[in-house]
Amino acid sequence: MTTSKVATGQTPYSLVFGTETVIPTEVVILTARYLLQDQENNDRILTQDLDTIDELRDLAKIHIVAHQQRITKAYNKNIKVRRFQLGDLVLRKIFQNTKDPIAGKLAPK
Template sequence: MPNMRNGETPLSLTYGTEAMIPAEIGVPTRRTLQKEKVGGEDLRLNFNLAEERREEAARREVEYKKKIERYYNARVREVKFKTGDLVLRENEASGQEDQGKLGPKWEGPYQVLWAGDKRAYRLADLGGKEVPRTWNSMQLRKYYA
Protein backbone atom coordinates (compact mmCIF):
# COMPACT_ATOMS: atom_id res chain seq x y z
CA MET A 1 0.00 0.00 0.00
CA PRO A 2 1.29 3.47 -0.78
CA ASN A 3 2.36 5.44 2.24
CA MET A 4 0.08 8.39 2.99
CA ARG A 5 3.00 10.67 3.84
CA ASN A 6 4.97 10.25 0.62
CA GLY A 7 2.69 8.45 -1.84
CA GLU A 8 5.11 5.56 -2.43
CA THR A 9 5.27 1.98 -1.26
CA PRO A 10 8.28 0.94 0.81
CA LEU A 11 9.18 -1.72 -1.79
CA SER A 12 9.19 0.78 -4.65
CA LEU A 13 11.46 3.14 -2.70
CA THR A 14 13.86 0.28 -1.94
CA TYR A 15 13.97 -1.60 -5.24
CA GLY A 16 12.60 0.92 -7.71
CA THR A 17 9.69 -1.26 -8.83
CA GLU A 18 6.30 -2.34 -7.56
CA ALA A 19 5.70 -5.82 -6.18
CA MET A 20 3.67 -8.39 -8.08
CA ILE A 21 1.55 -10.93 -6.25
CA PRO A 22 1.91 -14.62 -7.30
CA ALA A 23 -1.59 -14.69 -8.82
CA GLU A 24 -0.66 -11.75 -11.05
CA ILE A 25 2.41 -13.53 -12.45
CA GLY A 26 0.44 -16.50 -13.81
CA VAL A 27 -2.37 -14.48 -15.41
CA PRO A 28 -1.55 -12.45 -18.52
CA THR A 29 -2.37 -8.84 -17.66
CA ARG A 30 -1.24 -5.63 -19.31
CA ARG A 31 1.35 -5.17 -16.62
CA THR A 32 2.88 -8.67 -16.89
CA LEU A 33 2.90 -8.57 -20.71
CA GLN A 34 4.71 -5.23 -20.63
CA LYS A 35 7.28 -6.61 -18.16
CA GLU A 36 7.95 -9.61 -20.43
CA LYS A 37 8.57 -7.39 -23.47
CA VAL A 38 11.01 -5.05 -21.79
CA GLY A 39 12.55 -7.53 -19.34
CA GLY A 40 15.71 -6.65 -17.44
CA GLU A 41 16.23 -3.33 -19.20
CA ASP A 42 13.11 -1.92 -17.55
CA LEU A 43 14.26 -3.12 -14.15
CA ARG A 44 17.64 -1.41 -14.55
CA LEU A 45 15.95 1.82 -15.62
CA ASN A 46 13.57 1.67 -12.63
CA PHE A 47 16.47 1.00 -10.29
CA ASN A 48 18.40 3.99 -11.69
CA LEU A 49 15.36 6.23 -11.19
CA ALA A 50 14.80 4.94 -7.65
CA GLU A 51 17.05 7.62 -6.14
CA GLU A 52 14.97 10.36 -7.76
CA ARG A 53 11.79 8.71 -6.46
CA ARG A 54 13.29 8.59 -2.95
CA GLU A 55 14.17 12.30 -3.09
CA GLU A 56 10.69 13.17 -4.33
CA ALA A 57 9.12 11.01 -1.59
CA ALA A 58 11.29 12.74 1.04
CA ARG A 59 10.15 16.15 -0.25
CA ARG A 60 6.48 15.09 -0.12
CA GLU A 61 6.97 13.73 3.40
CA VAL A 62 8.38 17.08 4.58
CA GLU A 63 5.38 18.87 3.03
CA TYR A 64 3.03 16.43 4.74
CA LYS A 65 4.67 17.02 8.13
CA LYS A 66 4.40 20.79 7.67
CA LYS A 67 0.71 20.40 6.81
CA ILE A 68 0.10 18.32 9.95
CA GLU A 69 2.02 20.90 12.03
CA ARG A 70 -0.10 23.77 10.65
CA TYR A 71 -3.27 21.79 11.39
CA TYR A 72 -2.16 21.12 14.97
CA ASN A 73 -0.93 24.66 15.63
CA ALA A 74 -4.16 26.19 14.30
CA ARG A 75 -6.07 24.49 17.11
CA VAL A 76 -3.59 24.91 19.95
CA ARG A 77 -4.13 27.94 22.11
CA GLU A 78 -0.92 29.21 23.67
CA VAL A 79 -1.30 30.19 27.31
CA LYS A 80 0.89 32.95 28.73
CA PHE A 81 0.86 34.32 32.24
CA LYS A 82 2.26 37.63 33.48
CA THR A 83 4.01 38.35 36.74
CA GLY A 84 1.37 38.77 39.42
CA ASP A 85 -1.27 36.56 37.76
CA LEU A 86 -3.06 34.03 39.93
CA VAL A 87 -2.84 30.43 38.71
CA LEU A 88 -3.82 26.92 39.78
CA ARG A 89 -1.23 24.13 39.71
CA GLU A 90 -1.98 20.60 38.48
CA ASN A 91 -1.95 18.06 41.32
CA GLU A 92 -0.43 15.30 39.20
CA ALA A 93 2.52 17.52 38.20
CA SER A 94 3.25 18.53 41.79
CA GLY A 95 3.54 14.91 42.96
CA GLN A 96 0.55 15.03 45.29
CA GLU A 97 -1.00 11.72 46.29
CA ASP A 98 -3.90 10.80 44.03
CA GLN A 99 -7.18 11.22 45.90
CA GLY A 100 -9.26 9.24 43.43
CA LYS A 101 -11.53 10.37 40.67
CA LEU A 102 -13.55 12.65 42.96
CA GLY A 103 -10.49 14.38 44.41
CA PRO A 104 -9.31 17.82 43.28
CA LYS A 105 -7.24 17.96 40.08
CA TRP A 106 -5.87 21.46 40.70
CA GLU A 107 -4.41 23.14 43.78
CA GLY A 108 -3.78 26.73 44.58
CA PRO A 109 -4.13 29.61 43.96
CA TYR A 110 -0.52 30.61 43.44
CA GLN A 111 0.95 33.89 42.26
CA VAL A 112 3.36 34.05 39.30
CA LEU A 113 6.68 35.53 40.53
CA TRP A 114 8.68 35.20 37.33
CA ALA A 115 7.70 34.41 33.73
CA GLY A 116 10.43 32.88 31.53
CA ASP A 117 10.54 32.92 27.77
CA LYS A 118 9.89 29.20 27.14
CA ARG A 119 6.60 28.96 29.10
CA ALA A 120 8.46 28.42 32.38
CA TYR A 121 7.16 30.09 35.54
CA ARG A 122 8.21 30.49 39.18
CA LEU A 123 5.35 30.47 41.66
CA ALA A 124 4.70 31.58 45.21
CA ASP A 125 1.73 30.85 47.46
CA LEU A 126 -0.48 33.73 48.56
CA GLY A 127 1.59 34.07 51.75
CA GLY A 128 4.67 34.92 49.67
CA LYS A 129 6.54 31.62 50.19
CA GLU A 130 8.19 30.55 46.93
CA VAL A 131 7.25 27.13 45.53
CA PRO A 132 10.30 25.02 44.59
CA ARG A 133 11.26 24.45 40.92
CA THR A 134 9.89 26.05 37.77
CA TRP A 135 6.53 25.10 36.28
CA ASN A 136 5.48 24.77 32.66
CA SER A 137 2.34 26.51 31.40
CA MET A 138 0.89 23.07 30.54
CA GLN A 139 0.78 22.38 34.31
CA LEU A 140 -0.89 25.69 35.17
CA ARG A 141 -4.34 27.15 34.70
CA LYS A 142 -5.54 30.72 35.12
CA TYR A 143 -7.34 31.33 38.42
CA TYR A 144 -10.35 33.65 38.28
CA ALA A 145 -11.09 35.18 41.68
Protein backbone atom coordinates (compact mmCIF):
# COMPACT_ATOMS: atom_id res chain seq x y z
CA MET A 1 0.00 0.00 0.00
CA THR A 2 1.35 3.41 -0.92
CA THR A 3 0.84 6.65 0.95
CA SER A 4 -1.69 9.19 -0.29
CA LYS A 5 -0.41 12.65 -1.10
CA VAL A 6 -1.72 15.71 0.74
CA ALA A 7 -2.24 17.76 -2.42
CA THR A 8 -4.40 15.17 -4.23
CA GLY A 9 -5.75 13.04 -1.40
CA GLN A 10 -4.96 9.97 -3.53
CA THR A 11 -1.99 7.72 -4.14
CA PRO A 12 -0.06 8.33 -7.37
CA TYR A 13 -0.64 4.69 -8.38
CA SER A 14 -4.40 4.98 -8.01
CA LEU A 15 -4.48 8.14 -10.15
CA VAL A 16 -2.64 6.36 -12.95
CA PHE A 17 -4.17 2.88 -12.82
CA GLY A 18 -7.45 3.50 -11.02
CA THR A 19 -6.88 0.92 -8.30
CA GLU A 20 -4.85 0.50 -5.14
CA THR A 21 -1.59 -1.43 -5.13
CA VAL A 22 -0.98 -4.84 -3.63
CA ILE A 23 2.63 -5.14 -2.57
CA PRO A 24 4.38 -8.49 -3.03
CA THR A 25 4.66 -8.98 0.73
CA GLU A 26 0.87 -9.19 0.95
CA VAL A 27 0.89 -12.06 -1.54
CA VAL A 28 3.70 -14.00 0.19
CA ILE A 29 2.48 -13.40 3.74
CA LEU A 30 -1.23 -13.88 3.30
CA THR A 31 -3.17 -10.97 4.71
CA ALA A 32 -6.92 -10.60 5.18
CA ARG A 33 -7.05 -8.11 2.33
CA TYR A 34 -5.54 -10.67 -0.07
CA LEU A 35 -7.37 -13.72 1.30
CA LEU A 36 -10.85 -12.21 1.04
CA GLN A 37 -10.52 -11.53 -2.70
CA ASP A 38 -11.82 -14.04 -5.22
CA GLN A 39 -11.25 -13.78 -8.98
CA GLU A 40 -14.85 -12.94 -9.94
CA ASN A 41 -15.22 -10.26 -7.27
CA ASN A 42 -11.79 -8.82 -8.13
CA ASP A 43 -12.66 -8.56 -11.85
CA ARG A 44 -15.91 -6.77 -11.00
CA ILE A 45 -14.11 -4.29 -8.73
CA LEU A 46 -11.39 -3.63 -11.34
CA THR A 47 -14.03 -2.93 -14.00
CA GLN A 48 -15.83 -0.58 -11.64
CA ASP A 49 -12.54 1.19 -10.81
CA LEU A 50 -11.80 1.71 -14.50
CA ASP A 51 -15.25 3.23 -14.97
CA THR A 52 -14.73 5.70 -12.13
CA ILE A 53 -11.08 6.65 -12.77
CA ASP A 54 -12.02 9.90 -14.54
CA GLU A 55 -14.17 10.91 -11.58
CA LEU A 56 -11.29 10.07 -9.22
CA ARG A 57 -8.93 12.27 -11.25
CA ASP A 58 -11.45 15.14 -11.29
CA LEU A 59 -11.78 14.92 -7.51
CA ALA A 60 -7.98 14.97 -7.23
CA LYS A 61 -7.86 18.14 -9.36
CA ILE A 62 -10.44 19.80 -7.11
CA HIS A 63 -8.43 18.72 -4.06
CA ILE A 64 -5.25 20.20 -5.60
CA VAL A 65 -6.93 23.56 -6.24
CA ALA A 66 -8.28 23.66 -2.67
CA HIS A 67 -4.83 22.75 -1.31
CA GLN A 68 -3.18 25.50 -3.39
CA GLN A 69 -5.71 28.04 -2.13
CA ARG A 70 -4.97 27.05 1.49
CA ILE A 71 -1.21 27.37 0.88
CA THR A 72 -1.69 30.77 -0.82
CA LYS A 73 -3.86 32.04 2.03
CA ALA A 74 -1.29 30.92 4.62
CA TYR A 75 1.55 32.53 2.65
CA ASN A 76 -0.26 35.83 2.05
CA LYS A 77 -1.60 36.37 5.56
CA ASN A 78 1.55 38.26 6.63
CA ILE A 79 1.75 40.47 3.55
CA LYS A 80 1.43 44.20 4.25
CA VAL A 81 0.16 46.31 1.37
CA ARG A 82 2.07 49.52 0.85
CA ARG A 83 0.84 52.23 -1.48
CA PHE A 84 3.33 54.71 -2.88
CA GLN A 85 2.46 58.21 -4.05
CA LEU A 86 4.26 60.27 -6.63
CA GLY A 87 7.13 62.01 -4.86
CA ASP A 88 7.67 59.38 -2.13
CA LEU A 89 11.29 58.47 -1.46
CA VAL A 90 12.14 54.82 -1.95
CA LEU A 91 15.37 52.85 -1.62
CA ARG A 92 16.45 51.40 -4.94
CA LYS A 93 18.96 48.57 -5.08
CA ILE A 94 21.40 48.66 -7.99
CA PHE A 95 22.20 45.15 -9.20
CA GLN A 96 25.28 43.96 -11.08
CA ASN A 97 23.55 44.06 -14.46
CA THR A 98 22.43 47.70 -14.01
CA LYS A 99 25.60 48.99 -12.35
CA ASP A 100 27.78 51.42 -14.26
CA PRO A 101 31.00 49.50 -14.98
CA ILE A 102 33.19 52.64 -14.85
CA ALA A 103 31.82 53.91 -11.49
CA GLY A 104 34.45 52.07 -9.44
CA LYS A 105 34.32 50.95 -5.84
CA LEU A 106 32.69 54.16 -4.56
CA ALA A 107 29.61 53.73 -6.78
CA PRO A 108 26.22 53.87 -5.03
CA LYS A 109 24.72 50.60 -3.92
